[in-house]
Amino acid sequence: MLAAVMDRYGTPDVVRVAEVARPVPGAGEVLVRVRASAVTSADSRIRGARFPAGFGVPARLMFGVVRPRRPTLGGSFSGVVEQVGSRVGDVAPGDEVCGMTGLSLGAHAEYVAVRADRLARKPAEVTHEDAAGLLFGGSTALFFLRDKAGLGPGASVLVNGASGAIGTNAVQLARHFGATVTAVTSAANAELVSKLGAERVIDYADGGLAATTERFDVVLDAVGNLPIDSGRRLLSTRGVLLLVVAGLGETLRARGNVVAGAAPERVSDFDLLLGLVARGEITVVLDQIYDLAGIADAHRRVDTGHKVGNVVVRVTR
Incomplete structure (x- = not known):
């Protein structure tokens, strides 16, 4: 072969x-x-x-x-x-x-x-290309948002790196769970992430997160460029910082309202995600x-x- x-x-x-x-x-x-x-x-x-x-x-x-x-x-x-x-x-x-x-x-x-x-x-409604593209980013976003942050209706979510494999799924899953989403990405991808469900888009090249004074219930960093101290500054009183990409130092420091680590590969999660795509509720x-x-x-x-x-x-x- x-x-x-x-x-x-x-x-x-x-x-x-x-x-x-x-x-x-x-x-x-x-x-x-x-x-x-x-x-x-x-x-x-x-x-x-x-x-x-x-x-x-x-x-x-x-x-x-x-x-x-x-x-x-x-x-x-x-x-x-x-x-x-x-x-x-x-x-x-x-x-x-x-x-x-x-x-x-x-x-x-x-x-x-x-x-x-x-x-x-x-599912027959999902192409092989979409299925292959879905699982890595989708299962990672699902694990952090649902299992680690307990995301639910009315929560506010910031997704840093909203146009990547994990970020595009995180934006859509957050909306699926009833949250409002702010996306950090480039100006060129602002229209895309808005169509995926982001209510507000922050251009990382135009001041980015350093310029925002908002606080969020969940901050998901899918890039690995958000230090823990900077991420905590963006959290609401009971907010959670999700470090999807983190070095060893950040991983060891991740406790309390900071979560890091690897997402599991579970067939039950694949089934859920594939069902959402088959029904047109999220897009790959x-x-x-x-x-x-x-x-x-x-x-x-x-x-x-x-x-x-x-x-x-x-x-x-």
Whole structure:
């Protein structure tokens, strides 16, 4: 099969398409023919060995000290079941599914073997490209807003980095939960985030958060450029600061009204998000779609830091 592989860390040019062995599913696994897979900021960080401050050493130990231990990246995917293991009974060849592979990665390939209990059924109303683009940012935004902030009707929410993969979902989910949303993004993306549900937009290049005197019940930082002290200044009396992207220092200091950490990958969350998309209640924002042969260009786009929503590679048709 064809897969995007890399044998060293570096620029997008280290990623190439090569012929590799097709994975064989274990007894509790499913072999999925990948139709689409997201290229996320996490993929970019791993490829370039550019990890949040303080996480460099543990990340290298996890992903490979000298060279990548997992040559094929990609964690969010959508596709069609090709083969099932001997202990799998709830999905069958031909079923359309999607999911995330966790630390195993491997979804930037024509086939990926995944545990059956990590798969969600893709609704017919949702394209493979949208499903692949939805899961990473959507599940992260859902976890922080619903599970960590307990977001509900009438709350005020500030989303810093509102036009990215996490931010576009955070704006929409906050509105879905009944909150009012203020979005921080560039002037070029103001119209987009307003259409997604932001009632007010702050241009980060025009004074940005330093100029605002408002206080919010929830502040979600999807960029990693909001220090804890600055974030706390924006909170209401019982407000919560959500650090979706944080270095080791901020993570260790996150207590009380500050939350940091990694979001879990739960099928129940995937099902909820897919249902919202299928019913037209939230929209998956896709920046660009590349063929697998353009994987290096997809990485370059993510590396600009200016992608809007999600970058996706279409692997098979």
